[in-house]
Amino acid sequence: MSDLSRYFFYLFSLLTIGSALAFVTRKGPVPAALWLVNTMFALSGLYVLLDAPFVGAVQVLVYAGAIMVVFVFVVMLLNLGRAGDRPDLRGIGGQLTAGVVGAALLALLLAARRGDAVLPALVPSSTSTSNVVEPVAQLLFTDYLLAFELTSIVLLTALVGAVVLAKRRTAA
Amino acid sequence: MLLMQDVASLFPTGDPQGPLADGPFVVAAIIKILVFFVAYLVTVALMTLAERKISAWIQDRRGPNRTGPFGLLQPVADGIKNFIKESTKPGEAEGLLFRIAPALAFMPAMVTWAVIPFAAPLPTPWGLVDMSIANLPVGFLFMLAISSIGVYGLVLAGWASNNKYALLGGLRSSAQMVSYEIAMGMSTIPVLLLAGNVSLSAIIQQQQAQGWNVLLLTISWILFVIAGFAETNRLPFDLPEAESELVAGYHTEYSGMAYAMFPLAEYANMITVSALATTLFLGGWDVPFTSWDNTGPWTVLKTLVTFAAFAAKLGVALFSFVWIRWTLPRFRYDQLMALGWKVMLPLALAYIVIIAAFTLALEAAGLRNSIAFSAALFALNVVLLFICSRVLDRGRLISPASPRARLAEVERLRERSAVARRYGGNPSRQREVDTTPAGVA
Numbered sequence: 001m002s003d004l005s006r007y008f009f010y011l012f013s014l015l016t017i018g019s020a021l022a023f024v025t026r027k028g029p030v031p032a033a034l035w036l037v038n039t040m041f042a043l044s045g046l047y048v049l050l051d052a053p054f055v056g057a058v059q060v061l062v063y064a065g066a067i068m069v070v071f072v073f074v075v076m077l078l079n080l081g082r083a084g085d086r087p088d089l090r091g092i093g094g095q096l097t098a099g100v101v102g103a104a105l106l107a108l109l110l111a112a113r114r115g116d117a118v119l120p121a122l123v124p125s126s127t128s129t130s131n132v133v134e135p136v137a138q139l140l141f142t143d144y145l146l147a148f149e150l151t152s153i154v155l156l157t158a159l160v161g162a163v164v165l166a167k168r169r170t171a172a
Numbered sequence: 173m174l175l176m177q178d179v180a181s182l183f184p185t186g187d188p189q190g191p192l193a194d195g196p197f198v199v200a201a202i203i204k205i206l207v208f209f210v211a212y213l214v215t216v217a218l219m220t221l222a223e224r225k226i227s228a229w230i231q232d233r234r235g236p237n238r239t240g241p242f243g244l245l246q247p248v249a250d251g252i253k254n255f256i257k258e259s260t261k262p263g264e265a266e267g268l269l270f271r272i273a274p275a276l277a278f279m280p281a282m283v284t285w286a287v288i289p290f291a292a293p294l295p296t297p298w299g300l301v302d303m304s305i306a307n308l309p310v311g312f313l314f315m316l317a318i319s320s321i322g323v324y325g326l327v328l329a330g331w332a333s334n335n336k337y338a339l340l341g342g343l344r345s346s347a348q349m350v351s352y353e354i355a356m357g358m359s360t361i362p363v364l365l366l367a368g369n370v371s372l373s374a375i376i377q378q379q380q381a382q383g384w385n386v387l388l389l390t391i392s393w394i395l396f397v398i399a400g401f402a403e404t405n406r407l408p409f410d411l412p413e414a415e416s417e418l419v420a421g422y423h424t425e426y427s428g429m430a431y432a433m434f435p436l437a438e439y440a441n442m443i444t445v446s447a448l449a450t451t452l453f454l455g456g457w458d459v460p461f462t463s464w465d466n467t468g469p470w471t472v473l474k475t476l477v478t479f480a481a482f483a484a485k486l487g488v489a490l491f492s493f494v495w496i497r498w499t500l501p502r503f504r505y506d507q508l509m510a511l512g513w514k515v516m517l518p519l520a521l522a523y524i525v526i527i528a529a530f531t532l533a534l535e536a537a538g539l540r541n542s543i544a545f546s547a548a549l550f551a552l553n554v555v556l557l558f559i560c561s562r563v564l565d566r567g568r569l570i571s572p573a574s575p576r577a578r579l580a581e582v583e584r585l586r587e588r589s590a591v592a593r594r595y596g597g598n599p600s601r602q603r604e605v606d607t608t609p610a611g612v613a
Contacts (some may be wrong), residue, residue, distance in 0.1 A: 030269075030331065037324070054370075057313035065320025069327070069350050131369050132309045 005049055012049065015042035024098070033071055040064040054132045188295035189469055196298035204305050212282060212443070217247035219439040219490065226494045250432075259428035262334060269332035274426065274433030277325025281440035284318045287311035288447050289373050291457050291479035295470045303457075303475060304372070311372035312364065315448060316357055319403065323349040325437065326405075330422035341421025344505070345405060351512040352402035352409075358520035359395035362527040363452050376456035380466045383546045384455040390553040391523050391560065393453045395516055400445040402512070404438060406493060408500040409508065446489035450482065454489075457482040515564065526556070 016039055023035035040063040047056035140148050182195035192200060221236065221243065228235025236243035261270060288311075291303035308314050323346050330342015363385055364370060367378040379385055386393045402409040423434045450456060457478035459465045465478050503511070530552055539545045577585075 030266075030328075034269075034324075034328075037321075053308065053310045054313070057310040057317050060317035061313060061320055065317055065353075066350070069320070069323055069346055131374075133370050 008045070009049055012042045012045035016046065033068060037064050037068050040068070054136055183298060185297045186299050188297065188299065190299050192299040192301065196296075200296075200298075200301045201305065204301075208285065208305060212285065212440070215443060216436055216439045217251070219443065220250065220435070221246050222490070223439075223494050223497075226491070227498045230495070230498045254429045254432040257428035259430045260425075262425050264334040266332040266334065269328050270425075271430070273325050273329035273332055274430045274437070275325070276328060277322070277437040278433055278440055280318050280322040280325075281437060281444045284315050284444045285447065287314050287372055288451055289376060289456060290447075290482045291476075292465060292474045293470050294472065294475040300470060303479070307371070307373055309371050312360070312370040312375065315372075316353075316360075319356075319444075320353055322403070322441065326422050326434075329426070329434070333422070333425035335425050338422050338424045341424070345422060348402055348405070348409065348508060348512075351509060352399045352516075355395060355512055355516040355520055356399035356403060358517060358524065359392045359399060360452060361520075361524045362389045362392045365524070365528055365531060372451055372456070375452060376458060377466075379455040380458050380463070381541070383550075384453065384458070384460075386453040388546060388549040388553065389453070389523075389527065391519070391556055392527075393449075395520050395523075396449060396453065398511075398516065400449060401493075401496070402508075404441040404445055404493075406438065406442065407497040408503050410502060442490060442493050443486070446486050446493065449489050450485040454485045519560075523556075526552075 019035050019038040019042060023032050023039060026032040026035060040059060044056040044059040044064075047053070047059060182193075183199075184193050184195075186193065224246070225235045225243070236246040239245040239249045261267070286305045287308050289302070289304035289307065293303055294301045304311075326345040326349075327342045330338045330340070330345070333339070363375060366382065366385070366388065367375040369375070382388060423431055426434065457465075459477060459481045465474050465481075527549075530549070534540065534545055534548055539548070
C-alpha cells in the first residue's frame with residue numbers, strides 16, 4: 001500500500017465510522033437515513049482502494065441509490081420524519097442489546113487481529129485486467145451459480161410478497 | 173537549487189504517445205478539473221439563454237435582446253439579480269437540509285462528467301493526456317450510480333421545506349426518478365452487450381469499429397432518451413414542479429440564489445444526459461465516415477477535431493431537449509407511471525433478450541467483427557421499429573383523458589366529412605343542405 005492510498009484509507013475509514021456513529025445516534029429517521037447514505041459512500045471508497053471498483057460502484061448504485069431512495073420515500077410517506085414529534089422509537093433494552101452486540105463484534109475483530117489466528121484468504125487472487133466485470137461474472141455464473149440462482153429466487157419471493165400485500169390492503 | 177531539481181524530477185519529459193508519470197498526471201488532472209468547471213458553468217448559464225431564445229423562436233417572439241448583443245449578457249443579469257435577492261427560509265423548515273438541498277440537486281450532474289471522454293487523447297511533452305477527467309474502468313456504472321443519487325436534492329428540498337406542495341413535488345420526483353432510472357439502466361444493457369465492457373472508452377471504441385449504437389440499437393436509444401427526459405424533470409415529464417397543481421413543486425419555498433440552483437441543476441442535468449446519450453449512442457467523440465481519428469499516432473489536430481465532433485453532437489442533443497419542451501404538453505401522473513412501468517420496462521427487457529440472442533446467433537455464424545454484423549443488427553432494428561410503431565400507438569401507450577371514440581361514432585364523423593367534401597368543403601353550405609326539408613330540394 002503506497003503512502004497516498006494509506007492516507008485515503010484513513011480518510012474513508014474515519015468517514016465510515018463517523019457517519020455510522022451519527023447514523024445510530026440521530027433521532028429523526030430522515031437525518032439517520034442520510035448518514036447511512038454517507039456511510040455507504042465512504043465504504044465504496046474503501047472498496048475502490050481494495051482494487052474492487054466494480055463492488056464500489058455497485059455499492060453506491062444499489063445501497064446509496066436504489067434502497068435509500070425507497071427508504072427515504074417510505075419514511076416521508078409515513079410522516080415519521082420529524083424528530084421531536086414522537087419519543088425515540090428504540091427502547092432502552094434495544095439500545096443496550098445493540099451496544100453489547102457491537103462491543104462483542106469489535107472484541108472479536110481485535111482478538112482476530114491480535115492473536116495468531118490466520119484468517120483464510122476469502123478472495124481468490126486474480127490478475128489485473130481492464131475489464132473489471134468479467135472476473136466477477138465468470139465466478140458468478142460458474143462456481144457460485146447455485147447460490148446466485150437461490151438468491152434471485154429469494155428476491156423474487158419478496159417481490160411477489162410485496163405485491164400481494166399491497167393488493168390486499170387496497171381490496172380491504 | 174536542490175528543490176528545483178526535485179520538482180523537475182517529478183515531471184520527466186517522455187514519449188508524447190506514452191503514458192504519463194505520476195507528477196504530470198496529477199497536474200493534468202487538476203488542470204482538466206479547473207477548465208471543465210469553468211466551461212461547464214458557462215455552458216449551463218448559456219443554456220438558460222439558449223432555452224429562452226429557442227422558445228422565443230418557436231413561439232415567433234424575439235426573446236431577451238436588451239442585455240448586451242443578442243441578449244448575451246442576460247444570464248449575467250439574471251445571476252446578479254438572484255444573488256442580491258434575499259434568500260428566505262420558512263420558520264418551520266428543517267435548517268441544514270433546507271440549505272444543502274439545492275447543492276445536492278446540482279452536484280451529481282457535475283460529478284457524472286468526471287468519466288465522460290470528450291476528445292481523443294492529447295499528446296504533450298510529458299506523455300499522452302486522456303481527454304476525460306478520470307478514465308475509470310467502471311465508468312458506465314459510476315454514471316448510473318451518481319445519477320441514482322441525483323434525486324436526493326429534490327426529495328430533501330421538498331421534505332425540508334415543510335410545505336405540502338413542496339412535499340408532494342418531492343414525492344413525485346422520487347417516484348418518477350426511481351421508476352425511470354430502472355428503464356434507463358435496462359435500456360443501456362444492450363450497449364454493454366455489444367461493447368463487452370463497462371468503461372466508456374471501450375464503448376466508444378466499439379462504436380468506432382461497428383458503427384454508432386443509434387443505428388445498431390435504435391430501440392435502446394429511444395428508451396434512453398425518453399428516460400433521460402424523465403430523469404431531468406423536463407417537459408413532458410415535469411410533474412414534480414407542475415405549476416397548475418403544485419404551485420412550484422419542490423422549490424415552492426425557495427428564493428434568491430437557492431431557488432436559482434434548481435433550474436440551473438435542471439440545465440446541468442440536461443447537459444449531462446445529452447453527453448451520456450452522445451457517448452453511449454452517437455459514437456462519443458468519433459468523427460463519422462472516417463477512421464482517421466480512431467487510431468494513433470495522436471496529434472493535437474485530432475484532439476481538436478474530435479472535440480468539435482463531440483461538441484456538435486452535444487449541441488444537437490441539447491437543442492432537441494429545448495425543442496421537445498416547447499412542443500409537447502405535460503403527462504398526467506397515471507400516464508407517466510403506466511408508461512414507465514408497463515411499457516418501457518417490459519420493452520427494454522424484451523429488447524435485451526432479443527439483442528443477446530441475435531448477437532449469439534451471429535457469433536455462432538462467425539460474423540462477430542464484420543460489416544455483416546452491423547448490417548444484420550441494423551436490419552433487425554428496422555424490423556423491430558416497424559413492429560413497435562404498429563403495435564404501440566398513442567392510444568395504447570397512455571390512457572387518454574376521455575374514452576376512445578366508438579367505431580360507429582368514427583363512421584358518423586367520416587360520413588359528415590364525406591358530405592362536406594361533396595359540397596366543396598364549405599360546411600355552411602352543407603348545413604343549408606342538411607336543414608332543407610326533404611321533398612323541397
